[in-house]
Amino acid sequence: MAHSNKYVEKEFEVVGTRFRRPDGIDKVTGRARYGADASAPGALVGRVLRSPHPHAEILKIDVKKAEKLDGVKAIVTCDDLPDQTNGDAGLAAILENCMARGRALYDGHAVAAVAAVDEQTARKALSLIVVKYKKLPHVTDVDEAMDPKAVVIHKNVFTRGVEPKPTKSSNVAARTQMGHGDIEEGFAEADFIVEKSYKTEQTHQGYIEPHACLASVSPDGTGELWVTTQGHFVFRNVCASLLGMDVAKLKVTSSEIGGGFGGKTHVWAEPIALALSRKANRPVKLVMSREEVFRASGPTSSTSIDVKLGAKKNGEITAGQVELRYQGGAFPGTWAMLGCMTAFACYDIKNQQSVGYDVIVNRPKVAAYRAPSAPMAAFAVESTLELLADEIGMSGIDLRLKNVAREGAKAPYGPIYGPIGIEAALKAVKDHPHMKAKLKKNQGRGIACGFWFNIGGQTCTDINIGVDGTVNLTLGTVDVGGSRASMSMIAAEELGIPYEQVKANIADTGSLGHNDMTEGSRGTFSSGMATIFAAREAIGVLKQRAAAMWGIPFEDVAWEKGQAVAIGKTHNNLPPLSLQEIAAKSGRTGGPIAGHNEVVADGAGMGFAAHICDVEVDKETGRSSIARYTVVQDAGKAIHPDYVEGQFQGGATQGIGWALNEEYIYGDDGRLQNAGFLDYRIPVCSDLPFIDTKILEIPNPNHPYGVRGVGETSIVPPLAAVGNAIANATGVRMTHAPMSPPRVLKALDAAS
Amino acid sequence: MSKSTLVSTSVNGDVVDFACPADETLMNSLRDRVGLTGVKEGCGTGDCGACSVTLDGRLVCSCLVLSVEADGKEVGTVEGLADGDKLHPLQEKFIDHAALQCGICTPGFLVAADALLKKNSNPTEEEIRYALAGNLCRCTGYDKIVRAVQAAAKDIRKAK
Numbered sequence: 001m002a003h004s005n006k007y008v009e010k011e012f013e014v015v016g017t018r019f020r021r022p023d024g025i026d027k028v029t030g031r032a033r034y035g036a037d038a039s040a041p042g043a044l045v046g047r048v049l050r051s052p053h054p055h056a057e058i059l060k061i062d063v064k065k066a067e068k069l070d071g072v073k074a075i076v077t078c079d080d081l082p083d084q085t086n087g088d089a090g091l092a093a094i095l096e097n098c099m100a101r102g103r104a105l106y107d108g109h110a111v112a113a114v115a116a117v118d119e120q121t122a123r124k125a126l127s128l129i130v131v132k133y134k135k136l137p138h139v140t141d142v143d144e145a146m147d148p149k150a151v152v153i154h155k156n157v158f159t160r161g162v163e164p165k166p167t168k169s170s171n172v173a174a175r176t177q178m179g180h181g182d183i184e185e186g187f188a189e190a191d192f193i194v195e196k197s198y199k200t201e202q203t204h205q206g207y208i209e210p211h212a213c214l215a216s217v218s219p220d221g222t223g224e225l226w227v228t229t230q231g232h233f234v235f236r237n238v239c240a241s242l243l244g245m246d247v248a249k250l251k252v253t254s255s256e257i258g259g260g261f262g263g264k265t266h267v268w269a270e271p272i273a274l275a276l277s278r279k280a281n282r283p284v285k286l287v288m289s290r291e292e293v294f295r296a297s298g299p300t301s302s303t304s305i306d307v308k309l310g311a312k313k314n315g316e317i318t319a320g321q322v323e324l325r326y327q328g329g330a331f332p333g334t335w336a337m338l339g340c341m342t343a344f345a346c347y348d349i350k351n352q353q354s355v356g357y358d359v360i361v362n363r364p365k366v367a368a369y370r371a372p373s374a375p376m377a378a379f380a381v382e383s384t385l386e387l388l389a390d391e392i393g394m395s396g397i398d399l400r401l402k403n404v405a406r407e408g409a410k411a412p413y414g415p416i417y418g419p420i421g422i423e424a425a426l427k428a429v430k431d432h433p434h435m436k437a438k439l440k441k442n443q444g445r446g447i448a449c450g451f452w453f454n455i456g457g458q459t460c461t462d463i464n465i466g467v468d469g470t471v472n473l474t475l476g477t478v479d480v481g482g483s484r485a486s487m488s489m490i491a492a493e494e495l496g497i498p499y500e501q502v503k504a505n506i507a508d509t510g511s512l513g514h515n516d517m518t519e520g521s522r523g524t525f526s527s528g529m530a531t532i533f534a535a536r537e538a539i540g541v542l543k544q545r546a547a548a549m550w551g552i553p554f555e556d557v558a559w560e561k562g563q564a565v566a567i568g569k570t571h572n573n574l575p576p577l578s579l580q581e582i583a584a585k586s587g588r589t590g591g592p593i594a595g596h597n598e599v600v601a602d603g604a605g606m607g608f609a610a611h612i613c614d615v616e617v618d619k620e621t622g623r624s625s626i627a628r629y630t631v632v633q634d635a636g637k638a639i640h641p642d643y644v645e646g647q648f649q650g651g652a653t654q655g656i657g658w659a660l661n662e663e664y665i666y667g668d669d670g671r672l673q674n675a676g677f678l679d680y681r682i683p684v685c686s687d688l689p690f691i692d693t694k695i696l697e698i699p700n701p702n703h704p705y706g707v708r709g710v711g712e713t714s715i716v717p718p719l720a721a722v723g724n725a726i727a728n729a730t731g732v733r734m735t736h737a738p739m740s741p742p743r744v745l746k747a748l749d750a751a752s
Numbered sequence: 753m754s755k756s757t758l759v760s761t762s763v764n765g766d767v768v769d770f771a772c773p774a775d776e777t778l779m780n781s782l783r784d785r786v787g788l789t790g791v792k793e794g795c796g797t798g799d800c801g802a803c804s805v806t807l808d809g810r811l812v813c814s815c816l817v818l819s820v821e822a823d824g825k826e827v828g829t830v831e832g833l834a835d836g837d838k839l840h841p842l843q844e845k846f847i848d849h850a851a852l853q854c855g856i857c858t859p860g861f862l863v864a865a866d867a868l869l870k871k872n873s874n875p876t877e878e879e880i881r882y883a884l885a886g887n888l889c890r891c892t893g894y895d896k897i898v899r900a901v902q903a904a905a906k907d908i909r910k911a912k
Contacts, residue, residue, distance in 0.1 A: 025843075028843040029833070259854045650891045
C-alpha cells in the first residue's frame, strides 16, 4: 500500500514530549555493549602494522619471524585481500585504504596485520614484521599539492570536470562548478566589493569510542561481524564485496555506537579483521588505539578558500564568488562539491558562482564529518559577510536579513527552496535577549548562519504486535543519539498507545531489509517516515481483525486512540476493541499482526541555523573563551526535544572546538604530530558555558509529521560565529582556523 | 607468553582475584578478566576519562594504573553505583536530563561525578565543570551533563 509522505497538521499526544530513552538504564549501569565489549569463545586479538612514512614504496614485507612466534595464528597483507572490486574505483580506494597495496600513502596507512592469542603476543608479532620501504616525496598541504611542481600521488588521476580532459595527471581529482546568473554583471552593479582568503585546518570527528569489531568467518564462506558503525547494512555490502563473500552470508550486528559524526560511515579495519578471522579460522577482535584512530581514520578536509562578495549601498548582494580547495587525503573525494553546494545556500544571491577543487595529499582518507565540508565554506562566507557589512555600514544581521533565502529562491545547486527556516532563525536571533545583553571588557559578539541539505534514502522497518498488545518496533537505522526513543514515540503516536507499550530494537542484517546509514541527518526523517508507514500498515491489519471479530465490513471500522471502533449507526452497540483485545485473539483471526514498510524516503527538509556567540579574548595569551552561546535552528518538528537540543548543543561544541583549538599538525616529515587527545584538544567541560537553544518548527512538507533532519547543521555556523566575535572583541579579523592562542596572539601583534 | 601475577582486589564490594601479566593495565583486567565492560577505553593515555574508576575511593584513570597496583585495594566502577535495583541519583538524573547521547563516556562521567559529590554535595556550576574536565564527551556539549549533576546533587542533599 502506498502511503503519502505529505505533511498533515495534527495535534500530537506523544510526539514533542520528553520521555526517558529505552536504552538509558543500560547506558548508566555499564551494561550497554559497544564495539569493544563483545567477546567470543577462542577469540584472537588483531593488531595492525602501520606505515611510519607519509609516502613510500613498499619493497618487501617479511613476516617469517612473526609467523614463528608462539601464539601468532594469522598474518595478513594486501595479498590476503585480492582486488575483487571489478573496476569500481570507489570500492578500490576503500580496499587500498584498508591495506596498502605496494605503496604507503600516508603516515598510519595499514601495511600488515596479525591475529594472536593475546594483546602482548600480537604487539610482539608486529615488531617482528620487517617492512622494507623506499621513501618517496610527499605533500600534505592542500595548496602545495595543487602546485604543478608538487609530487603527483596517483599517476592515474586526471582532473574530472575539466574539458578537454587533461593529458597530465595531477593531485586535483575533480573540479566542480555551480551557481547561476552572471557574476561579472553582478560585480559591475556593486557599490562595494570585498575579497578575502581563508584557511581551515584538518579536524577529526573525535568520537570517544575507537573503531572496534569482532569478526568471525567460517571456511564455508559464512561470517558474522559485530561492529560499531553508523550503518551495518552498508558495512555488510562493502565488506562482503572486498572479501568476496555473499552479502546474505555475512551477518553484521551493530553494537551500541560510541559516537560517529560521519567517521563511522566508512570501513577501516573491519575488512582486515574479517580477513584475519578467515585465515585463522577463529574469531578476531580488533580494536583501534586512539593513535590509530587519529592517524588512520576519519578526519575531515583541511581547506583553502577565496571569497568575493559585491553589494549595493542598500545592502543587496549583487554577486558572490567562492573558490574552495579541499584536500580529501590520499584518495579522490567529493568534498569540495559539498562546499560548493552549501557556501551561499543561506542567501538569495542572483549572480553566484562556486568553484571547488578536490585535492589529493599524503594524509588519511577523508571521511564525512557532520555536515561535511559546510563549516569551512561557512567560515569563509560568513566572515566575509561581516567585512561587507562593515564596508556598507550596516549590521551583520540586517545585511543577512536583506539577502536571506526564502521560499522560491534558487539553491546554489539548482533546486527551488520550499518553506525554509533561515529568515525565521535570523529574526529569532535578532529578537533574542542574548543580542541585547551587555558585553564585558575584552568580549565581542558574533553571529553566523549555517545550512545543510539533509538526505533521505533507503529504509526498512517492521512493527510486530505481541499477544499482550505490546509492540516490537524493529529498526535498521543505527541509533547514534537517542533515536530508539523518538522512533518509539512515533510508533506510539500512530498506534494511539502509550510510549511504554513500544519496544524498539535495532535489527542485525539477517533480520531486516537494507537500511542506509544513519548519516546526512536522515535517521529521524527516514526511519520516522518508515515507522509511520509501518504503523499504518499494522493499523490496517488491526482493523481487519476487528471487523472479523465483530462480523462487520472493514469499511465500518476506524482506529481511534489505540482501539478499533465501529462506525455507522447500525453498529452503535459494539463497544470498542483495544489493541490488546485484538492481539489476544490474533491466533484465531489470521495469525500474527504486523506492519512492514520499505521506502526510499524522499524530500528531506533542508536545515538552517543561526548562532550567536560571545567570546572573551585574553590579549596577553591570545586565548579565547566562550562567554555565552545560543543556537537557533529549524527542526521541522522536534520529535523528542531533549535530543534535538542535544544535537544543537553537541554540534555547536564541535564547531567551537574546531574554531578555537582542534587541528591536525603535520611536521615537515609528513608525520602527524598530535595523534592523541592531549595534543589534539577537544572542548572540555570547563571550557564552556551552558549552550542555549531555540527550536523552530517550520514543517517539512515532505514528511507526515513535518520532520527535518537536525543532526548536522549545528556544526556549520560556529567557526564564523567565533571568528566574528573575536573580530568584534579585538578589531582583528582571523582568517585561519582554528583561531588558537598562538594564531590570535600573532594576529594581535601584527595589528598593533 | 607473558608470565602472570596474582592480584587480589575488592571490586564494587566483591572479592575478586585474577592473574595477569605485570604490565597489564587495570582497565584491561577489569574489562577482559573481571568482565566489567562498563569501564570504557577511549584513549588509553589518561586523556579522556572514559575508564574512570575509584581506587580506595580516589578517582583514577584505570588505563594509567597497573593491575598489580590494585592488589589489596578496593576498586569501584560504574557497575557498583546502583544499589540493587535502585539507581543512584546521578544515574536517574542522567536519564531524566538526556545527559547522554551515545553513552560511551557516561560510565566515566558517573564515576567522576560521584567522586565529586562524595566530597562536595553542593558544588557550584564552575566546580562541577572543573571536576569533570578530565572526562571528554563529544556528543552533548556538556550542557545536560552539568544540569544532571546539579539535579542529582540536589536530590542527594535532600535525602541527607
